[in-house]
Amino acid sequence: MKELLVSALGMGWGVLAVLAGLLVYNFTKGNKDGAFKVFIGMLATLMIFMAITNYRDNFFAESRLLPVSLVLITATTFMMALYFSNVSALLKIGGFMFLVAAALSGYGNWLPQVEGGFPPPDVKLVFDAMTSQQLADEGEKIIFGGIGQSSVQGAIGKGQCPLCHGFQKGFLSERAPNLFGLPERAEKERLTDPNYHKGEPQKRAYVDKESCPGCGTATTVQEYIAESHSCPNCYVAPGFGVKGTNDKESPMPKIHKPPISLSLPELAAVDTWLYVREGKEAPSYEDIIKSYEKFVPEADRPKQQDDKAAGPTQLLADGTEPVDQIFAKAQCVSCHTIPGIPGATGTIGPKLEEGTNAPNRIHDPAYKGTAKTTPDYIMESIVSPSAYVVKPFPDNTMPKVFGQKLSAGALKKIVDYLSQVKVGAPPPKIS
Amino acid sequence: MGRQNGKKIWSIMALCAMIGFLLLPVATSLNALASGGGEAPPAPAVKTDGEKKDEAKVEKGRDVYYKTEGIVTGAPAPKTVDGPRDYPRYNFESRVLLWFANQQHLYYGSFVLAVPIFCMIIEFMGVVTKDKAMAKKYDQLAYDFIKISLTAYSLTAILGGILIFTFLTLYPAFFGYLSSIFRPVMHIYALMFVAESGTLYIYYYGWDKMKEGFLKWIHLSMSVILNVIGTLLMMLANSWIGFMMSPAGVDEQGRFLGNIWHVIHTALWNPLNVHRILGNMAFGGGVVAAYAAYRFLSAKTDEERAHYDWMGYIAMALGVAFLIPLPFAGYWLMREVYAYRQQMGITLMGGLLAWLFIIQATMIGILFLSTNYYLWQALGRMRGAEKYQRYIKYLVFVLVCGFLIFITPHTMVMTPAELKAMGGQQHPVLGNYGVMSAKNGGINVIITTTVLSFIWYMRGNKEPMVPWKNFGNIFMGAFFGFAYVNIIWLAVYGYYIPANVRVGLSVPQVATTLSCLFFMTALNGFMLKGAKQMGPIEWGKISVRSQYAIIMLATAFTWMMGLMGYIRSSVRLFWHVNEIMRDNSPWAYTHTVGFAANMISFNVLFFWISILFVFWLGTLGAKKAPVDAKAHVPGRVPEPAHGH
């Protein structure tokens, strides 16, 4: 307070001196009223200078005292408004505005203060030197495409996991188990499930018995997660198998193999996120890598991709590849059955025989899109999948990012190919 | 009658000719652009290998947004380094200086763009009103409006100059790049600014000369032209910020690809345009209302008080009318942001900038609360409104409940330690109220209550006389009652269904609110046809507190505009031009919420102090305006408007 007064005097002594002179002048003239007004003016000036110095001193500081200045000014103006009646409305309005601003400023200062740090330098990610929080953040990026995306409907990263799995409590997750609380359930439900045959892989009734000959089964939670990633067919959660296989075969691709091809460090990041987001202690980076090395033979381990290619503007396919590769790279094959494309046997989305289907769909009374021709319809279905949703498949399943993730050339190849696929006719040539 | 029609046709023709004449330089320069600036081919991007080899001589680039190919015609975005060459500075944070210059220019700019729109509306009302006295009154009001904006107009130009100099001196590298991309657009902008000034001065100084018959129509047409030019000006300026947020028309290195339309028409351009026009209007309404409040408070006579009470009411009604669609425009903008880069949307709503949205939520609440408060106070102007006044306390209760739920945060950025302490991202108790469907319930309750207040205000001094009035009242009651029930039910229902179904609940909630707004105001209008007036509206008989509500509204709106502008600008984080040109200055980080709030307060107060000064200057020159206006209608009680 005292320092404030001193520095205010230091700043405003000139003005105050002039006013003091005026005061003396009024006194000697016997103008009592004028003198009193000048006195009030001096008081107000002092208060305003105090407010200004307070503002100046605290401008960059972490102090939350700035709004005090504004309140001080409000008080000053209202005090002056009492005596300077010709401009009292102006003073009161101004003062009131200061009060409103002070309240809002104060509110802003009362909230928790978060400062956005400096931009991350452009460096290559070194997974093994990260804290578990950093690792978890990278994992979230791989799963959902960015930090903080995990709670966003439809967010999806290069791992493509949310396409089938729910991650939040209560999220609809009909194609694959909801992974909320997985670390706990792996221990309590999965490893102890008699069908899991812990330690006795030969007794398993699934399509694959082991991830690799001699790999064995998981014994810990982390190993269970690693095994699920590298050998989805080694154990299928009840109710989530490929339809018609009696839960013996899983619809999930091997994550370390194309088309998803996450490297072991990336998988470690993903797993770390699974623990950290639930507030659990994650196993160390080395332990996670070890768990994967148990199930993924040396030759099968993908090399870590260049980080630059993983940026948000990365294209899944640029249009120079043959069309079957485009289908594979864009992941179409994991959900759709496409005649003539090897491996395209997905059943999550409709079978793509668009040469026959598209004309019918366009004429469907329920069709609300804008396409008039088959190629237009196919393009629309890729770029904005919700324009028309084939029954009985649910809406919002197909990602809406293909318009950005595929080049114009790649899109054109897809459209060309699909528009030639007709029911009952031999599939077109791959170009 | 025929002559009248002929005059109208003439005026329309004159209007068209004038628009054509004013836009001629723009049109010609556009032509030159299209031929000289590259052929701008939206050609299919697919090329066979053979074709590619043929065109190897000219370097081609791919548009970062439109994905088309174009011939590289510009230099890549400069890679800046921190130093006096790219970032010269005073002994102060350059960004804060630029922030200040930008914000002041924007405040004045939006004000002078919004006021002519009001003028146009009010002048038109004056022309079509049958009541001669009312017509005069409206005309005078429109004149008053444009007079206020004239001083502000030259201030806008000065501030624009200051802004450009700030850019040139503090961010030369960035501004050089931006102006190399937008070179032709900036020239068109300058030309249009000349056209705007010319029209504005003719419009203002010709007011008295052109107040009768045919000339009046020409004059009115001129206000249309003025607004067309003003809106185009703003849209051009928007294209720059649109480019900075969501660049297009350049390749990954920031090289211009010859198609200027792509550069202007970026992903966020149109949503920004709509949002800004609406925002300007609401803001302009706020400023004019504050002017009226100031004149009301400093008025010496009852006539003056009546006039400015009325003026404040009209300005405020216009402002609020544009405030109501504003959230929808905001929603569209947000959706486009998410569609453009999901990460950007997250940064805004759930990440770094989320706390600012908490402030915004609070401010929206404050805006509606002040609007309600003003309407309740305005009931005091009317005899017979006492029957509603005793229910106000219940409305206050409803509003406060809605408000508290609305501002409860859901998830927040927190440190891991904080996260552990709270046991998850959500607060164990409060987290339950922070989910979106509850929040939407809160804000919809607030808006519905505002609609209810408005309907009470409309009926304040009237007694419906239609034969079905009893049924009408009961139906209205039932409709509002069930609207509340439906909104709250949907909010509660959201807790019992999966999140991906829950997100859809906001649409029926909003539809419920809008149903109330449209159907109930319409129904009320029918019921009040031929209603018994229990007494005239006694303009000027309103409490002083109500005028402070107006000032509160105006200040809060200015503050919110500063806040949203800050959010929009800082979402680029460490990019000058998103993903194209990096900010390598020492100020590439994002400030704390508190610092931003202080800075916004400073900008708001600076704007208001300067504009209050402008108002005060205005009173020096024209002390007698409202008295003059009154002199035309001798023997009339000050009673400017019957309608609302």
Place this chain on the structure above:
Amino acid sequence: MEMMIIKAITNPIFWFALLAFGVVLLFVGKKMNILNNTAYAAAVSLVIVVAYFSIVDHYLMEMQGLDYWYLFRK
């Protein structure tokens, strides 16, 4: 029985019928001059308003590809 009720209320036709019924009541009331009778007016209003809001909820959810009656069908 319970299934039948759920089937009925989750069908928009039911609500349209109710709305139509309300409008019919409105006209009948007008013809018979009992519209300003408080009890009758309240009943008519209630029918119309409830039907209207149900329709709004149902169709605006369906427009987004979602099911308003999710909880009831489960």
